[in-house]
Amino acid sequence: MGMTLGYVEVTPERLDGVMGDSEQAEELYDELSDDETVRDAFIEKAWDGIQYLLDEAGVGVELRMDGDPIEHDGDEFNGFRPEVVKSIAESLNAAPFERLAEHYDPADMMARGIYPRIWDTHPAEELEYLSENYAKLREFFDAVARDGNAAIGCFSF
Template sequence: MNGNWLRVSPDELEQARTDLDWAYELAMTERDDNSKRWAATDKAWNGLDFLLDRLGFEIPLVLGAERFVELPDVEPDSDEMFDFLEDLEDDWGYGPPSYLTPIHVATAASRLAALTEDGLIRGVDPQELKRADIYPGPWEGPSELAWVAHYLPGVQTFFAAAAKDGAAVICWLD
């Protein structure tokens, strides 16, 4: 399971809202071309999300703030949710993508710019991640935290460029 982001213009975001198949094709093209519009946190997505949340980061960078598809009001692990996700006509991976608006992106870029790798993990006990059942585990020592933190410079660069362009960001797990 890997975290992914795609920078899109506001016009592209509007098109994605009405045509997720088009957005998926764009995302796969940008990923396959190793474009600067696409970025990933690989399996560190959940650890990064946990660490940012722990610092009071209000923007949900990894999972997005806005949904393209409204999820039903049922338990996340219920048969109804699995049936709903199975019926979706997309290839996005683990459920439908979400997105961050250009305002979310600008706010996130500003907050990210102030962080350091050390600041992201300072004072964190790896057992916190283990107790919270953060993917992928195991969280045995500081080296696992450093592995997550090493993604921060790339995340900062990606969001700074997106903010500079006034872009939105599509977020998904695959």
């Protein structure tokens, strides 16, 4: 499957309830990511390419690291409190994909080892892949922030 990144929406109270317990965090994440009524954003393997574009555009968002770590032996979980969700939403909303796309450089991405190292295969298609997943990410954080909620992120490897 490879390394993937996804997020699910939770209430601040539910996030608080799992912050000290990685097994509970994993169970909650798995339960909610399977529930079609729960808002989520699974950005697949696009996470590193999106992070590259954010970094190159000077957007101060760390997709994997902005939340509070929930220690775990396997997948990496982070809790994103409402104020962090709001900050991420504001940063992403201020950075339309067109601005990020100006920094798309398949050769540089390949040279830097940006996962999943596909960027020079079909550059136009891969840019579209990043655009679609960035849209999911923006919509997710914007909606969760509007509702005053939190999120759990799962980096699976």
